[in-house]
Amino acid sequence: MSKIETGANTIDGFKVLDCVHSGAMARIYRVEYDQQLSHGKPDPGFPMVMKIPRMRHEDGAENLISFEIEQQILPSLSGPYVPKFVAAGDLDQLPYLVMEYVVGSTLEELMEGGLQDDPGNIATMGAAMAKAVHSLHQQNVCHLDLKPANVLFRKVGDQTRLDQAVVFDFGLSCHAHYPDLMAEEMRKAVGSPAWISPEQIVGVRGDPRSDVFSIGVMLYQLCTGRLPFGAPSTQGGLRQRLWMDPIPPRRRNPQTPEWMQEIILKCLEPVADRRYPSAAHLAFDLSNPDQIPITERGQQTHTTPFWTHFKRWLHAAGMHYQPSPLPQQQIQAAPIVMVAIPAHGADDATLYSLREGVQRSLGIRPGARLAVVTVVGSSLIGNTHAGKTEANFHRQHLSQLRQWAAPLSLGPNQISFHVLESNDIARALLTYATGNHVSLIVMGAATRGLQMQKLVATIPIKVAMYAPCSVMLVKQQLPFEHLADYEPPKPNLDDTDMDVFKYW
Structure with a gap:
């Protein structure tokens, strides 16, 4: 779909206002009900935005697939951690999504404005993200594309609340009760390379601990200003996280508390079974740092020895992850x-x-x-x-x-x-x-x-x-x-x- 002219278009009773975001896969416009064409629909009580996918000749099929996934999943979600769903357009006629416009700052914007170098603030933000993700898992949804651009912290008055996170952009997500369109259509690992979990790389989708891994990557960024595994662009580069540990945060930033490093490196364990069993457990530790037992993992500043990585590489060469149970069942077990x-x-x-x-x-x-x-x-x-x-x-x-x-x-x-x-x-x-x-x-x-x-x-x-x-x-x-x-x-x-x- 070509760029629409703002202020002059009305789509299915929604008057299109200014464009608030233009990305590689979609554009997002502020909208409001057109009083003459909306057939008396009541004001929802919150500002709205319309998301329209890019469908140019040069755009890949994944744009429409991811939009179809989001259109399928977003109406099923509820709670304060996701934008409220309003309406959706027919995929065959005019694909669009109308949802709540959540006012706030993304984690990416907060990072660009200066790192939240206070451990207390980082813990507050991490706990807020973990609670939001746990709410998704309770509804049998795994996000699978968590990154700083997809996490927003609400603005209340003039203040950005670091304890109120909202996650959005469910184009790569997986709902346990719906067909996984991304897995059916795409035969390669899908996700943002810097934040994707090891099991996603080998094709396993639907494990809630994948989202725990991505939160760990973002916590690492907040503490060090660096990505733990860089931003690999090849399959070989991606597979390295199947066996490699990142450089300990305390080596890159000595001001990182031991308890914070303990949490981060537990989130970034290559094998999902060794991570937090649920996002609620992660939120609990971030909210109660004085209760975290410090092990060698939290104290180390040296990198993992070569032979340890080599042994893991041999193990990962034949690694086959098993499909996960329903997210809700998995978190109920812990x-x-x-x-x-x-x-x-x-x-x-x-x-x-x-x-x-x-x-x-x-x-x-x-x-x-x-x-x-x-x-x-x-x-x-x-x-x-x-x-x-x-x-x-x-x-x-x-x-x-x-x-x-x-x-x-x-x-x-x-x-x-x-x-x-x-x-x-x-x-x-x-x-x-x-x-x-x-x-x-x-x-x-x-x-x-x-x-x-x-x-x-x-x-x-x-x-x-x-x-x-x-x-x-x-x-x-x-x-x-x-x-x-x-x-x-x-x-x-x-x-x-x-x-x-x-x-x-």
Whole structure:
């Protein structure tokens, strides 16, 4: 399609305004409803753009194929991490896509304006990208073309929000429930060479860990100003990432924290099984850098030895990746499980029962990560009893959480500990679960103040009512041999309401 004249064209009731982007595969125009020709369609409540593919004689077939893929996938997506779909044109008559015009800055523009050299900002941006990508994976879509030009950070007022990422351009994406047109039509690796994952190079599409790899490339760029594998233009150059490690970020930029290098190099593992099992796990680490165990990977500044690369090359020569299961199934196999431990008043029976509930949950989810959480009242922290500082108060509670978890015998990469401050325990737990894409909440069922529960919702009930995921309420129990010696606490009706709100 030749370039249309802006301001003078109306397409299917949309008045075409100025061109906001002209790329190799499509042009994007701002549009609005033409009041005379739109047949009374209501204002969607947000600005709109129209994407029109280039279809000149010299353009390849992949332009139309990728446009057809995006036209197929975008209407199926929802949530704040993608542009809202409005309308689409007939591919045989006039192909176009109308969608929300998200105001903001792309990661590419932010890089051109100067690197975000603050590790905190980089972590915030990375976590936002990972959460956006995880939302796609939950909808059985793998993006497969993540790069700085395809990630945008929303502008709110005059400020670009680094914690609000939007991904777009789904022309190379794969939806598990739709035919993979790109795989059917193109017999070579498709993707942007600098960001493409190793498995895509050998023809495997649909693995959500491919998107984790691409986020790792962008984090590497933000920390070093360089691409980890350059921008290869040949198949041989692309295949090198099947066995080669990049130069450690700390060697190129000594200011890169060890925890950041640990995250980046885990994302860039050549074999997908050694990366983060889901984008939610990546977002979790980026949001909780103090919980990341530093290994040799995070500390190294030397390059990988030649013989290590040579052995990997021999292995990669005959490498055949297996097709991945549905993205949703794959991320469900590696959930984030959260257990809420009462900060005060929990007896041995409660703590034992919570531990048993967690063990049962992790037993059927071997790839799960456990977040051990407690909520301490802000007013209580502010009151430094016996000369305790706020830091000491936190350390005390973290120590108690670690003691509780010790019998679980989980590795450092499988468990983390968090002390939250809030006077509204239920809200704090719900906010944490939502922000960290928790798949299951394990917490104790309220056993005190049973009479009052008929009138007032307890914390577990509140959490169960509004949780973004499944909730397991665990009742108190002790090992069989201790039952004879155990006397359950007797409810004190005089302080029932205090028990309900303080101790669940």
